Amino acid sequence: MTACAGCADAIPQDRARRDQLHAAARALVAAEDQRGQLSQGELAALARRLLDAAGAPATWRDWMMVIINSESWREDFAAIPVDKRLLLLPQCLRDPDCCPAQADAWGLLCQVCGRCPLGELKTWAEGLGYMVLISEGTASVLTLVQSGRIQGFAGASCLTTLRKVFPMMSLVALPALAVPLLGEGCRLTGLDIDRLRDYVVLGMEDEATVSGC
Numbered sequence: 001m002t003a004c005a006g007c008a009d010a011i012p013q014d015r016a017r018r019d020q021l022h023a024a025a026r027a028l029v030a031a032e033d034q035r036g037q038l039s040q041g042e043l044a045a046l047a048r049r050l051l052d053a054a055g056a057p058a059t060w061r062d063w064m065m066v067i068i069n070s071e072s073w074r075e076d077f078a079a080i081p082v083d084k085r086l087l088l089l090p091q092c093l094r095d096p097d098c099c100p101a102q103a104d105a106w107g108l109l110c111q112v113c114g115r116c117p118l119g120e121l122k123t124w125a126e127g128l129g130y131m132v133l134i135s136e137g138t139a140s141v142l143t144l145v146q147s148g149r150i151q152g153f154a155g156a157s158c159l160t161t162l163r164k165v166f167p168m169m170s171l172v173a174l175p176a177l178a179v180p181l182l183g184e185g186c187r188l189t190g191l192d193i194d195r196l197r198d199y200v201v202l203g204m205e206d207e208a209t210v211s212g213c
Contacts, residue, residue, distance in 0.1 A: 179191060
């Protein structure tokens with residue numbers, strides 16, 4: 001994936017490093033039974049502990065908080081029926097100069113043209129039974145939450161958006177698993193797509209079969 005030259009201070013750009021910290025977060029959540037709806041203060045304290053133990057920079061704290069929060073909801077999300085799950089994808093994975101899609105009040109109406117990963121991810125997730133939105137806003141997600149149509153969501157977004165969304169999700173105790181984008185450029189940004197796919201298939205009977213995209 002494309003790294004963001006200006007984002008190393010906030011986001012680990014090395015995939016092996018991200019995997020290492022992700023594994024540490026999962027182990028911590030399991031060992032201390034830190035399951036579901038952790039406060040921002042609790043997430044910040046756990047993030048500092050993990051980063052200090054790994055000798056990682058404190059500037060990765062917000063990214064680490066998102067990873068810990070996602071892992072804390074892992075079991076709850078796995079128990080949600082697939083047709084009550086939402087996959088939220090960011091528009092900034094596309095190149096707006098060549099993207100043929102239009103947008104409506106809910107988000108981007110992907111044409112599955114193959115020019116970016118969005119169409120393939122959308123088609124795959126919908127085939128599993130997911131509702132899929134390609135949107136940067138939080139209003140659409142909150143509308144679906146309030147309607148009862150979804151009980152949890154997986155998705156990807158930049159840290160700026162995640163800082164806004166996750167406190168809102170905590171108010172309704174909604175299981176939310178997120179993969180932070182590798183940059184904030186809002187254009188052809190990088191993403192650990194296989195990590196997102198792993199979240200999408202949680203709780204399914206044969207994850208090995210459905211995890212290909």
